[in-house]
Each structure stands twice: as structure tokens, then as C-alpha cells.
Amino acid sequence: MNTPEIRRSEEDSSRAQSMLFRGKGRSGLQYGDWQQLFPEIIGRSTTMLKSLETVAKIAHSESAVLISGESGTGKELIASAIHRLSSRSARPFVAINCSAIPENLLESELFGHEKGAFTGADRRRMGRFDAASGGTLFLDEIGDMPLALQAKLLRVLQEKKFTPLGGNETRDADVRIVAATNLDLERAVKGGTFRLDLFYRLNVLPVILPSLRERAEDIPELLEHFLDLANRMHGYDAPSTLGPESMHALCSFGWPGNVRQLQNMIERLVVLKGGGEITREDLPAEFTHAAPACVIPTVVANAAVPLAVRPAEAPKTVIPSNFGELPREGLDMLRYIEDLENSLILQALERTGQNKNQAAKLLGLNRTTLVERIKKRGLAPLNEPAREL
Ligand SMILES: Nc1ncnc2c1ncn2[C@@H]1O[C@H](COP(=O)(O)OP(=O)(O)O)[C@@H](O)[C@H]1O
Ligand SMILES: [Mg+2]
Known part of the structure; x- marks a missing residue:
């Protein structure tokens, strides 16, 4: 059935394709094109544009994607952008964090269970594969998935079928898999904590997200973006601004927690200051005693x-x-x-x-x-x- 939503998502996806491949298959995208394709993603540094170009190229495909990057680099944001630009965008985008769910519950969270499947399963429950049917299933922190479950997941991905815990009937796994990791999965494979065959199955289309240190030229824009957001959210009489020295200190910082850390820091500064210019004295010690400036x-x-x-x-x-x-x-x-x-x-x-x-x-x-x-x-x-x- 060709509902208006599905037609729109197909248009989005094909617009991404035609933007990318116009002109003898070379991208040559302009700033405005990137804005249209990724309005929610801040940062147009060369390093970031390389990753976004890959994202735009692979979004329409049905193959599995593996997004690698340090914590806070925007892996989930990119996963949802991939879904939005795919032909599945009118169907659900369902995320599951493999490291946040206890090992004994992860399998039933993924595949669901029948009533009585295990102690405490007092009713039937749908899993994330069912919830994401027709759409995208985002397997976050895949490197933390227990080995036994890795084997089951691999089988499901190969057969495109799964069986809820305690059930007999198999169900169709109609999902596009996007996985993310902040671990070096190849090293995890060598260390014996990640299955090589599953790594190959997931790593069909790799996307590597740069750390903020590798794209420090994006920091000023990110600071302004999150400052604006925090000002709008908290609405003090005078909006908070960044003074020249605090801007310099924030731009020079290494941001080990990447964009997430930067976003949280700006919110903290805005709330603690309660409006007006944020000066160098308002910054925590790690910013003012930082190693030599890099900006x-x-x-x-x-x-x-x-x-x-x-x-x-x-x-x-x-x-x-x-x-x-x-x-x-x-x-x-x-x-x-x-x-x-x-x-x-x-x-x-x-x-x-x-x-x-x-x-x-x-x-x-x-x-x-x-x-x-x-x-x-x-x-x-x-x-x-x-x-x-
Ligand atoms: N390039 C970006 N532009 C705007 N916001 C971003 C960007 N990258 C990350 N964020 C924001 O930073 C936070 C962390 O991003 P997330 O996708 O959860 O990171 P990860 O999954 O890699 O840990 C989120 O609030 C996200 O919206
Ligand atoms: Mg994440």
C-alpha cells in the first residue's frame, strides 16, 4: 500500500540519492544540500562531511550498518538520520541499548516471549524485532552483547526469522539493522568477546564518526547551537552569552565525552549563571587549567x-x-x-x-x-x- 507517509519517505530517500549522484556520480554537495539532508546535525567540517556523505549514500540500502565512534559523537543521531532518509522511514525506528539491559532479559527484550516462558513471564510480550517491523532496529552498544546472544542474533539475521522465547512459531524479522559501538570491534573479535561472523554480518556498511577532537573547527557552532537551545529552554530575563575568554577556553578543550559532554556543560553553565555573560571565572577548573590552547x-x-x-x-x-x-x-x-x-x-x-x-x-x-x-x-x-x- 502506498500511503502518503511512505510516498514522502521515498521522496526523502530519492532526494538524498539524486543530490548525491548528480553530476557524473560525484557528490560535490553544497552547504545548502547538507542542510536539507541533515538539518538536525551540527558541524560541516571536512571530517564530518565525509561521514555524512557516507550516511547519505547508504541510507537507502537494506544492508546492515555499523556505526563506530567514541561515546557522545552522535551515533544514535546518525542512526535515526539513516532511518529518516531510508525507504522505511514511515515505519518505526526502535532502539535497544545492549549494555543497559541485564543479560538474562536482553533476549526476551529483542525477540519477545510467550506467557510462562520463564519465571515472572506472566503474560505474552512483544519484542523489539516485532516493534520495529517494517522499520529500523538500532542495536546500540552492540559490543556489550553476550556471546551466547550474539550467536542467536546472527542466526536471526541470516534466516530473517525469529522465535519468541517459549514460543513455537517463527516470525518474520522484517527490520533493517543499524548497530553502533564505541568499542573497537575488531579488537574485541581478537580478544574473543565478539564473534567474527557477526562482525562481518553487521559491518556491511561501516560509518565512522569522528571525535570532537578530530573536528575541533565544529566546536564554536556546536557551542552556539546548544547555548541557543539552553536559553530557549530556561528562558532567563537576559539570555546567556559566552564571553571571549570562556569561548576560547571551551574551544580549546579536548572534550573526551564529545558532543554529549559539550551539550551538558553548556546547559550547566546557563543554569548556574542564570543569564548574562558567562566568563572564564564561571568555568570549572578543568577548562581554565587546561593544557596549552589548541584553537x-x-x-x-x-x-x-x-x-x-x-x-x-x-x-x-x-x-x-x-x-x-x-x-x-x-x-x-x-x-x-x-x-x-x-x-x-x-x-x-x-x-x-x-x-x-x-x-x-x-x-x-x-x-x-x-x-x-x-x-x-x-x-x-x-x-x-x-x-x-
Ligand atoms: N553533530 C551533532 N549535532 C547536534 N547534536 C549532536 C551532534 N552529535 C551529537 N549530538 C547530541 O549529543 C548527544 C549525544 O549524541 P548520541 O547520538 O546519543 O551519541 P552516542 O550515541 O554516540 O553516544 C545527543 O543529545 C545528540 O543529539
Ligand atoms: Mg549512544
């Missing part, structure tokens, strides 16, 4: 404005935490090295209270070389000449 200013010709002075207005470049590693997409090496030098010079000046002699010592340079670079690259703060001591 640094691009020096604009004749504009002697270091990021530490007016960060919100200066365009930024980012030295990733995996510094020294050549990114897949390559980089502008000379610019990269210059940015690194500028960052070190600014830090040395800041640490020594703008004392050029001491800063030069910290950097292992002679004073003349340091002064030359400061002048050439406009690194001294406006109205605050570096002290000559």
Missing part, C-alpha cells in the same frame, strides 16, 4: 589582535590534539607550522606578562628573532605593547 588565531594582516584579546571576532584555525599526524584530507603545511608558532609565541607572552626577554627564553629563541616574528605576524595585543624588559 589559535589566524593572523589577519595589519590587525594586531591575538585570540586571547578578541577571540570571538578573529577567524580561527585549529591544531588538532593528534598534532603531527597528517590528516586524511591533507593540510596546508606551511600555514599549519605558522599557526603552531603563533600559538606558542602567544602563550609565552601571556605566561610572562608580555615580557619579550623571558618569552624568548621560554621558546629557546633569541630576542631579536622573537620580536621580528611578533611584528611580522601582528601578535602583540592592541594598545598593549609587549614590555621591553
Whole structure:
């Protein structure tokens, strides 16, 4: 039956395809195209766009998807985007977290059970395979699934049939599987905690989500997005804003908990501040005592404005935490090295209270070389000449 919802989802999916494959099968998507395809996903860094391009290409397929990424990188968000762009989008998207459900209940949660199937099963219960019928079943934290259940799941995926616990009749497993993991499943296979055959069965279409450290240029946009959300949710008289120094500290942080940690931190700051400018003093210690900043200013010709002075207005470049590693997409090496030098010079000046002699010592340079670079690259703060001591 071709209901309006199903027609709409088919349109969404085919729009994704035609956007991607127009022009001799090469993507060449513009910013507006990404907005249309993924309006809920913030971040248009090269690394993120690579992942989104994969997502758009595979969404329409019926094959299994395995999304890998650290906790908080948006695996569930991406799984639901895959469902939304698939031809199954008018049917349910059902998620199950394999690590949150006790081992003895996980099987019945997945496949359902008949009355009396086990002690406490006082009535028949539908499982997630049934609930997701015709749609997508999202198996989150699949790496935590017990080995015995991995074997059962593999059989179900191969035969496309399952039997509820305590039942005799098999039922059709009409689901598209999207699994996610924050573990290295290949390593889990080597360690004997994950079945190789199930890994192959799930990893037909891999999607790898970058950590926030690998796409630090997306941090300012994410901060603004979640600040806006928190302001709207909490509605204080004056909206909360991020002052230049707090913006700088947040942009320089490593965010081990990725987008989830950033989102929660912004909400916490907005609630604790209750409106107005969030300053550096409002930030928890880990932000203000952080390792050397990794977001640094691009020096604009004749504009002697270091990021530490007016960060919100200066365009930024980012030295990733995996510094020294050549990114897949390559980089502008000379610019990269210059940015690194500028960052070190600014830090040395800041640490020594703008004392050029001491800063030069910290950097292992002679004073003349340091002064030359400061002048050439406009690194001294406006109205605050570096002290000559
Ligand atoms: N790129 C993104 N844009 C907007 N919000 C995001 C993005 N990535 C993650 N989030 C948000 O961060 C939180 C954690 O994302 P989630 O998908 O649950 O991560 P994971 O499953 O990888 O742990 C969610 O609230 C999600 O909406
Ligand atoms: Mg998750």
C-alpha cells in the first residue's frame, strides 16, 4: 500500500540519492544540500562531511550498518538520520541499548516471549524485532552483547526469522539493522568477546564518526547551537552569552565525552549563571587549567589582535590534539607550522606578562628573532605593547 507517509519517505530517500549522484556520480554537495539532508546535525567540517556523505549514500540500502565512534559523537543521531532518509522511514525506528539491559532479559527484550516462558513471564510480550517491523532496529552498544546472544542474533539475521522465547512459531524479522559501538570491534573479535561472523554480518556498511577532537573547527557552532537551545529552554530575563575568554577556553578543550559532554556543560553553565555573560571565572577548573590552547588565531594582516584579546571576532584555525599526524584530507603545511608558532609565541607572552626577554627564553629563541616574528605576524595585543624588559 502506498500511503502518503511512505510516498514522502521515498521522496526523502530519492532526494538524498539524486543530490548525491548528480553530476557524473560525484557528490560535490553544497552547504545548502547538507542542510536539507541533515538539518538536525551540527558541524560541516571536512571530517564530518565525509561521514555524512557516507550516511547519505547508504541510507537507502537494506544492508546492515555499523556505526563506530567514541561515546557522545552522535551515533544514535546518525542512526535515526539513516532511518529518516531510508525507504522505511514511515515505519518505526526502535532502539535497544545492549549494555543497559541485564543479560538474562536482553533476549526476551529483542525477540519477545510467550506467557510462562520463564519465571515472572506472566503474560505474552512483544519484542523489539516485532516493534520495529517494517522499520529500523538500532542495536546500540552492540559490543556489550553476550556471546551466547550474539550467536542467536546472527542466526536471526541470516534466516530473517525469529522465535519468541517459549514460543513455537517463527516470525518474520522484517527490520533493517543499524548497530553502533564505541568499542573497537575488531579488537574485541581478537580478544574473543565478539564473534567474527557477526562482525562481518553487521559491518556491511561501516560509518565512522569522528571525535570532537578530530573536528575541533565544529566546536564554536556546536557551542552556539546548544547555548541557543539552553536559553530557549530556561528562558532567563537576559539570555546567556559566552564571553571571549570562556569561548576560547571551551574551544580549546579536548572534550573526551564529545558532543554529549559539550551539550551538558553548556546547559550547566546557563543554569548556574542564570543569564548574562558567562566568563572564564564561571568555568570549572578543568577548562581554565587546561593544557596549552589548541584553537589559535589566524593572523589577519595589519590587525594586531591575538585570540586571547578578541577571540570571538578573529577567524580561527585549529591544531588538532593528534598534532603531527597528517590528516586524511591533507593540510596546508606551511600555514599549519605558522599557526603552531603563533600559538606558542602567544602563550609565552601571556605566561610572562608580555615580557619579550623571558618569552624568548621560554621558546629557546633569541630576542631579536622573537620580536621580528611578533611584528611580522601582528601578535602583540592592541594598545598593549609587549614590555621591553
Ligand atoms: N553533530 C551533532 N549535532 C547536534 N547534536 C549532536 C551532534 N552529535 C551529537 N549530538 C547530541 O549529543 C548527544 C549525544 O549524541 P548520541 O547520538 O546519543 O551519541 P552516542 O550515541 O554516540 O553516544 C545527543 O543529545 C545528540 O543529539
Ligand atoms: Mg549512544
